[in-house]
Amino acid sequence: MTLISFVVPAFKVQGYLRECLDSILDQPFDDIEVIGIDDASPDGSGEILDEYAARDPRVHPVRLVENVGLGPARNIGLDRAAGEYVWFVDGDDWLVAGCLPHVADRLRATRPDVLVVDHVRAHWNNSATRSAMRDVFPEPPGEATFGLRDRPETLRLLHTAWNRLVRREFLVEQGLRFEPGWYEDVSFSYPALMAAERIGVLDRVCLNYRQRRTGAITRTRGDRHFEVFAQWHRVFRLMDRWGPAVADLRPAVFERMIWHYLTVLGNGERLDADLRPPFFAQIHADYVRFLPPGGYPVPPGLEGVKHRLVAAGRWRTFSALRAAHQAEEQARQTARKVRRRVLPVARRTARKARDAALREYYLAELHRPLDPTLAVYAAYWYRGYACNPAAIYAAARRLAPQVRGVWIVRRDRVDVLPPGVEYVVAGTRDYYRVLARARWLINNVNFPDFVRKRPGSVHVQTHHGTPVKVMGLDQQRYPVGAVGMDFTKLLDRMDRWDYSVSANSFSTQMWERAYPADYTTLEVGYPRNDRLALATAEDCRKARADLGIGPEEYVVLYAPTHREHLPGWRPPFDPDRMRDVLGPSGRLLMRSHYFHDRERQLRGASDGTVLDVSTYERVEDLYLVADVLVTDYSSAMFDYAVLDRPIVVYAPDWDAYRVARGVYFDLLAEPPGAVAVDFPGLLDVFRSGAVRGTEAEQARQRFRKRFCALDDGHAAERVVRRVFLNEPAG
Incomplete structure (x- = not known):
């Protein structure tokens, strides 16, 4: 008989459910089953349960056709449980790594009717609050079981279902079940303790009780x-x-x-x-x-x-x-x-008079009416015309010509704007005016902290990539990669969002967790990928011709991401050796991340077969040119996958990166193609033909199905119709 049946109800927990399931399934103990109850959740929770069940036979999903509530959903799971013990774990909580062997040892040694385990309240700001365990039991409770009348103070432990394991036959014998409605734990947990002949207490923290920023239903x-x-x-x-x-x-x-x-x-x-x-x-x-x-x-x-x-x-x-x-x-x-x-006098006097005057001007402009036709666009901290905002801008000019689009750019980036694009320079009087009076503000990062959310204005956060690495509040768990981040101000910034654009259900789930705020998700695909989805052979030929690349050349684009935790570090990569492996028709394009100094020339062959394209403005052109993409943890892989061309993951520092920076999924286990973990291995991927092998092709198709299903060339149109024209986004 299975020792532990986990019953995991899921309703609107798509941003947290993967972490919950991983925390159970990745324990160093596998005599378990997981019964996941999709309580007719309107988000992707049910699909996540199905996904896990497809790859792990221990997971048994149940899809309900109508919402029944937490208590009845737990009963449905209890009725399907086959384990000796049942552990009701909510879909937004997660187990502590390595706890399950200790729980199993105690269960097998004492065979309690109820085993209460310790927990912590894990707050959204990465702080934690201990439970009342040490207050209730100042002395360690020991391993011996007891009845409630022997230790009535046990009632003072939190009366939830998720901090205890209950013997299944005991529940059946006593007829104990969850009642519908709020506070359903009360009429289950207290009677279970009263009826139990053998109660055990494991004073080891085994569960993280998530305290969401948006709060529980009962709050x-x-x-x-x-x-x-x-x-x-x-x-x-x-x-x-x-x-x-x-x-x-x-x-x-x-x-x-x-x-x-x-x-x-x-x-x-x-x-x-x-x-x-x-x-x-x-x-x-x-x-x-x-x-x-x-x-x-x-x-x-x-x-x-x-x-x-x-x-x-x-x-x-x-x-x-x-x-x-x-x-x-x-x-x-x-x-x-x-x-x-x-504030210290020094800080007050350090403010420049000009900045103070401009801020006062901004505050004054906030009292003027919103311009009902003005949309302000920005991308990558005012670096220019790019990414999702650029695609939305182009679609809006076509579908909503009554909307006047104005871009914000740095003074040194004005010359990269396409002809005919209206703009203001960041930091000028016009800049503060349009920020104060725009009805729509569209950005792939956040606008500065001083920008206020005016009633009637609409803020659209487009993001700029499907995340491999953790983002937002999730970075609090990885402080090495979050140096200098002010999470309090981040919360204020995300509270301005009205819409969050998502490329796929995975991104929706992760954004919901990383950016918990009251916005509407537009899961419509990525507007910046419309060009890739609709690209023709002629578009590809023209992009090659613009870069001086012939139709018969074999082009590999190498585009690594940056490492916040290792500033200035680059993966080991020898462009000359790579060029040699590609053969006489090979051409290597190298592109650094936009955070890096793109004025510095990359080392490579002098015959033109290695080309530094770091300063090339339209990365989509580079995707159209390339026959193969080599990257590590960059969101480029999700965009390039739209083209259905080979991708190679080159991750020589994967173990260090996932520990220091944090990741949302195992890229080496679920890659978009072939994988190399050192430079000789990368060269061998191309020498052996594994770059286009059957295994790599199958991996890419699985990857595309998961991440690219919505990229049909009309994502920008869907955003424009919803945001500017107030039409359904579907």
Whole structure:
């Protein structure tokens, strides 16, 4: 029999589900199964479960045709579980690496009915908060199992389903299941502890309880928080049915009920002011209804005062006490803010008068009406006319001619703009004016921090590549590659977004995790790839002719990415040796990342067979020219794959890169073609013909199916119709 069945419900967790599943399946213990429940999720969660099931027989997906909610979804998984123990892990949480062997050893050694494991709250800002385990058990709880009446303090551990493993036959015998509605863990976890003859506690952190920036459902405002009462009523009805067997546990359970009610009431994010009095009234009613005959252990201090006010039904006094406490806390916060805002004199005087005047001009322009026809475009920190914004601009000129498009560029990049493109120079008066008054702002990176989101304006974040490396808030886990990043300001920038353009479902999932904000995703393909999808043989011949390359030459484009954690480092690459391997008809094009100094000439042959194309403005032309792309972790591979031509991944520092910089998937396991991990191996890929071998071709087709399905040549049109014309984007 399988030892552990993981039940993983999935609803709107596509940005986190892969991390959850990987954390389970990559453990050094495989006597498991994973039952993934797609609770009619409107995102890609169901497809992710199917994808994992296709490559791992331990994964069993269940696709529901209508949403049933977390509790019923867990029941569906429980009914399909075959393991001796069941672990209900939510789709946005993840296991700690290497924890499962310790869990399995404890299960096999003690055979508990319930094994509670430790966890941490993993916040979106990369901080973590420990659980109450050490407070509840100041001394290590040991390996011996116990009954709840022997250690009633166990009730003070968080009452969730995901921090405990439960013996499946025990659940069947007791008839314990999850009820529908919010706070469904209450009527499952507490009865399970009361009914268990053998409870174990493993004081090892085994699960990361994700605290999303957008918050859990139960942290949203509304009257559904009243459902907590129904869940606790079920607990006490069950205790009534069990009678004397659990009578001595009633005082401890009652205290937990009042604690939970007060926690919900005290959370300012859950109940509006008009709902607080009736919520308090229901707490008082339940206090009177369920109070044990012999009383219960009233907590000391301020918490005890709250309990006594609940007992007396004194809402006004309770509310006044809460208001006084909040006022005191607000005063402390205000004092802290004042201290932070007092800047050193040196910083105040360092501001240039011109910059101050221009900012004042910008602020003044914000009071003028939005220009209803003005769209402002930018790319790569004002480096020029490029990428997705350029493709959207071109499509808008054709489909929405009433929209006036203006580009922002650096002064030294004005000469790279195509003829007829209106522009302003960054840092000038016109620059601040268009930023203040544009109705639409389109960029493949973020606009500066001073830019304000005006009511009625529309910000479109196009991004500039399908991610291999981790991005956004996910970089907090990889500080070596995030030096100098201000994540607080990043949050402010992403909160300006109205739309996020996504090339594929994978990108959608990763952006949702890396950039948690309230924007609308346009999963429409990448506008910059429209040219590649629609390219003709004549387009390719012309691109070659423009670079002086003949139709019979065999062209390899080498385009490595940069390493934030290793500034200035380049992969070992000898262009002359590569040229020799390509043969007499070979031509090698080399392109550095735009972060690098592109004025420096790359070393290579002097006969023109090695060409530095780092400063070439339109990278799409280089893709059309190349017969093969050689890259490492660059998003270039996703764009070039649209052409369905061979790709070689040259990753000599893969192990170091994935640890230091962080990656979203195993590029060597799921490559777009042949793979080389050292330079001799790269040369051999071309010598042996593996670059076009069957294995490489099959890998490329799998890659294209996963990442390029939407790149049909009309992505820019879909964006324009949705953003400028308010039409469906489909």
